[in-house]
Amino acid sequence: MGRIRPDAVLVQAVIAGALSFAHLHDLAAAAGQDGWKAWAYPISVDLLLVAAWRRLRNDGPSRLAWCWFVIALVASLGANVATAGFLDLQHPPAWLRFGIAGWPALAFLGGTLLAHTRSAAEDADPTSPADMTSAPNPSPAPAPIAATEPPTSPPEREAVDLPTAEPPIEPPRPAPAPVPAALVAHARKVADEHHARTGEQIDTDTLRARLGVPPQLADAIAAQLI
Numbered sequence: 001m002g003r004i005r006p007d008a009v010l011v012q013a014v015i016a017g018a019l020s021f022a023h024l025h026d027l028a029a030a031a032g033q034d035g036w037k038a039w040a041y042p043i044s045v046d047l048l049l050v051a052a053w054r055r056l057r058n059d060g061p062s063r064l065a066w067c068w069f070v071i072a073l074v075a076s077l078g079a080n081v082a083t084a085g086f087l088d089l090q091h092p093p094a095w096l097r098f099g100i101a102g103w104p105a106l107a108f109l110g111g112t113l114l115a116h117t118r119s120a121a122e123d124a125d126p127t128s129p130a131d132m133t134s135a136p137n138p139s140p141a142p143a144p145i146a147a148t149e150p151p152t153s154p155p156e157r158e159a160v161d162l163p164t165a166e167p168p169i170e171p172p173r174p175a176p177a178p179v180p181a182a183l184v185a186h187a188r189k190v191a192d193e194h195h196a197r198t199g200e201q202i203d204t205d206t207l208r209a210r211l212g213v214p215p216q217l218a219d220a221i222a223a224q225l226i
Contacts, residue, residue, distance in 0.1 A: 021046065024079040030089035031100035041100070044107045045079075048072040051114045064117055068110040075103070179220050187211060187221045 024042035033041065052069035055062070083089070087096065190210050194202040202210075207225075208218030 017046070020076050020080060023083045024076065026083050026089070027079045027096075028100055030092050031097045032092075033100060041103065042079075044104065045072055045075045048107050048110050048114075049076060051111060055114050064113060068114060071106070071110065179217065179224060183211075183213075184221060184224050188225055191225055 021042040024045055025038050028041035029038040048068060049072035052065050052072060055065040056069065059065070082096070087093070187207060190207065191202045194200075194206065194210075204215075204218050204222045207222055208215060211218065211221070213221070
């Protein structure tokens with residue numbers, strides 16, 4: 001069995017707690033709470049202070065825990081200051097009697113909220129015991145779907161020799177328009193000059209350019225020169 005070693009911090013905490021406990025008892029007794037009721041007040045204040053601090057340490061900062069921690073701390077510090085001679089405890093004021101009389105209801109409310117209010121970590125955890133007990137029965141899992149065979153590929157179609165498409169039949173060309181004899185004679189002279197100069201027969205485009213006639217008329221003239 002290990003030996004108990006004195007700790008200065010622990011000794012200081014015990015002394016401070018005992019003094020605060022005594023001050024709360026004296027203040028409650030001065031406000032008309034005698035007997036065991038005067039001793040219950042310091043226990044109520046200290047338990048509320050410890051509960052709020054434990055909530056802050058375990059669940060992190062929250063408005064609820066900080067609110068009740070400050071309320072319990074103000075009650076403890078107020079009792080220490082009030083018993084230091086700032087108040088006439090032989091004739092306590094009415095507001096002090098009112099505060100002492102209303103403290104049990106206030107402490108009960110704070111302790112209930114700290115004990116039964118869900119923390120932010122519990123709200124974020126969907127598998128908490130409270131959720132598991134209040135959740136309805138889960139719906140049955142769907143039956144497994146039987147594996148189906150992959151569809152077989154369609155049978156290959158036999159190659160069929162399709163008839164080849166016949167080339168389109170060109171429409172008959174319109175008959176050349178009649179050309180004046182004088183224009184044909186002039187075109188023949190131009191064609192002879194071109195043949196004498198180049199040694200080749202004149203083509204339709206050159207003939208049309210030399211005569212300055214439309215394409216249809218140039219074709220008609222070239223047909224008569226052959």
